Amino acid sequence: MDLNYVTRIPWNSSVCRGFHPLNSTPKAEISKQNCCVTLLSVFGIGLAKHLKETTLFQLPELLTSDTCLRDFQSKLDALSLPGNVASLCFDPVQFVISPHRCANIQTTRDWVGKLGESTALNQGCKADLSDLTACDTCLRAGNEVHSTLVSIDGNRSHGTDYFDFIVLYAAGIVNEFGPESNGVVGCAFALTLNEKSGNLPDGTEVAVKRVLESEFQGDQEFCNEVEIISNLKHRNVVSLRGCCMIDGDETESCDDKKGNQRYLVYDYMPNGNLDDHLFVSKPGSKPLSWPQRKSIILDVAKGLAYLHYGVKPAIYHRDIKATNILLDADMRARVSDFGLAKQSREGQSHLTTRVAGTHGYLAPEYALYGQLTEKSDVYSFGVVVLEIMCGRKALDLSSSNSPRLFSITNWAWSLMKAGKVDDALDRSLIDGEDSVNSNPMAIMERFLQVGILCAHVMVALRPTISNALKMLEGDIELPPIPDRPMSLAHPSIYGNGGAFSISPALSGLQLQKGDMLR
Numbered sequence: 001m002d003l004n005y006v007t008r009i010p011w012n013s014s015v016c017r018g019f020h021p022l023n024s025t026p027k028a029e030i031s032k033q034n035c036c037v038t039l040l041s042v043f044g045i046g047l048a049k050h051l052k053e054t055t056l057f058q059l060p061e062l063l064t065s066d067t068c069l070r071d072f073q074s075k076l077d078a079l080s081l082p083g084n085v086a087s088l089c090f091d092p093v094q095f096v097i098s099p100h101r102c103a104n105i106q107t108t109r110d111w112v113g114k115l116g117e118s119t120a121l122n123q124g125c126k127a128d129l130s131d132l133t134a135c136d137t138c139l140r141a142g143n144e145v146h147s148t149l150v151s152i153d154g155n156r157s158h159g160t161d162y163f164d165f166i167v168l169y170a171a172g173i174v175n176e177f178g179p180e181s182n183g184v185v186g187c188a189f190a191l192t193l194n195e196k197s198g199n200l201p202d203g204t205e206v207a208v209k210r211v212l213e214s215e216f217q218g219d220q221e222f223c224n225e226v227e228i229i230s231n232l233k234h235r236n237v238v239s240l241r242g243c244c245m246i247d248g249d250e251t252e253s254c255d256d257k258k259g260n261q262r263y264l265v266y267d268y269m270p271n272g273n274l275d276d277h278l279f280v281s282k283p284g285s286k287p288l289s290w291p292q293r294k295s296i297i298l299d300v301a302k303g304l305a306y307l308h309y310g311v312k313p314a315i316y317h318r319d320i321k322a323t324n325i326l327l328d329a330d331m332r333a334r335v336s337d338f339g340l341a342k343q344s345r346e347g348q349s350h351l352t353t354r355v356a357g358t359h360g361y362l363a364p365e366y367a368l369y370g371q372l373t374e375k376s377d378v379y380s381f382g383v384v385v386l387e388i389m390c391g392r393k394a395l396d397l398s399s400s401n402s403p404r405l406f407s408i409t410n411w412a413w414s415l416m417k418a419g420k421v422d423d424a425l426d427r428s429l430i431d432g433e434d435s436v437n438s439n440p441m442a443i444m445e446r447f448l449q450v451g452i453l454c455a456h457v458m459v460a461l462r463p464t465i466s467n468a469l470k471m472l473e474g475d476i477e478l479p480p481i482p483d484r485p486m487s488l489a490h491p492s493i494y495g496n497g498g499a500f501s502i503s504p505a506l507s508g509l510q511l512q513k514g515d516m517l518r
Contacts, residue, residue, distance in 0.1 A: 001046045001059075001068050005180050006075035011042060012192040014276055016081045021088065034279065036089035041189040043072055044164075047095070048172035048179035055108040057165055058097045065092040101161040103153035111169060114152055120144040125170040129183030132358075138187065142166045192275075192323060205268040206241055209337070210261065219245065222262050232311065236303030238326055238336035241265040269334065271327035278322055278387060287428040290439045292331055293388050297447060299333035300325055301469040304381055307335070308374045308465055316372055320380035321361045321394075322387055360394030360407075364457055375462045382454025382462070386412050389448045391426030409455045413484055416452055421445050446471070449478050457484055 016035040030036060046068070051057055059065045073086040082088075097106050105111050124141030127134040142163070149162040171179045171188045178184065185191050199205050226243045233239070246261040271277070274296065277288055288296075300320075307315040317324075317335065324337040363379035365371045383394050386408045394408050415424040421441075422430060425448065429439055450471050456462050461482050463471065470476045 001050050003046050003071050003075050007078050010194040012194050013079050019082050019085055039089050041191050045179045048168045051168050051172040059095050062096050065095045102165045103149055121170050121174050125174045126176050129187035135187035207266045207268045209264045234306040236299045236334050238334045239267045269326035270329050273323045274325040275322035290429055296333040297385055303335035304465045317377050320377055321358050375459050378454045378462050378465050382451045385451030390424055413452050
């Protein structure tokens, strides 16, 4: 296996820095931790390349697997990760060919023999998966093939193996852009790609983001977007320093001819993004304090309020999430990544067939029907508030044996309606150094309620970001928490223990379209 991509692809390796689980921790539990789940996806890229080259879904023998894992560890060493992280996370035997894993499929020939020459994957996973619509199509195709494999094998305990093989086949055989492409890495393997940093000639450190081709229809749209966001100036919005486009070996500005590669240059935020601090897996790492969480939530609300009301026409971000909230040297939050931003048309809702964003944060009316309004951002903001207050991810597979995926919006609402606020809040806010004796429970409960209101399924029951900010600051009273229609359930096709991870597909609402959108 050629594993050089491990140091070449800018995947977020910070989740494994300082990864040292206790010796008493069972191997099965270690494998479920974020670091190991991430490394499994990274190693999966190599397995997908291996499948493409050899037609083998796994490695031929234990010695080969052991050698490959040692090579994998050497690449992780180059990234300054712990020297035993691969052996902590993996058992070499798990990557060795076996007839007992997935309907006795061991090669692509076996795959075709069981499923036929053409499956839903062949049609649904060929395109550039960095486009959300294409990614969602591929995910639905994966669900369909998974059901077929279950019916063929008749053994539901092999669910994780089925899914592993589906991801490897989609990434290594079907997708036209290959296992190392940004779309496959981000969609099929669910890995977050880092932004790069370099210094300007005056020594200023900046962040450089390569813009995916699918985010813009053409260079003119890219240049228009740069012109919009370069005029944004606010304490809680990341400033754009400039842009460049590259055509071959030439670097061009937005005023020159068309280029093939596009880059945005931002102010560098030394404390990374919110996700890095909210969902850390390092032993001994300190969780965010209540004052920090409160400040971050208010900062994000102010940044969004500026985008919605401080500029004309208003700007809808469309991809508010923890990784797009950056933290400066003082841990003050700034909204970033306007690559998906969309200007409103004089306050009217915007209907689009180009849905963009991230599963778990997408407002349902936008994800399902393409209706984009300022309240689409409010929904995403509400999800982020819940993540901050609860210390849990928007969507989660690792903590439940339920056949349905954990959704923070439904979970938090259920606990709030049951009067179990303590069970919803991050335990560190109650049991840690910042205990209930020093943390104001009433204010924390108010922030949780605002998150639930903002992330309501029905548009009309969400506040504007301006009113949400006033609620957070205690300037206006909160309305009663309304009931929710049939939950936004996300069917899970995963087994226990974590595996290669495709973002969950959206399922249909048990609502009339008109009821949701009004």
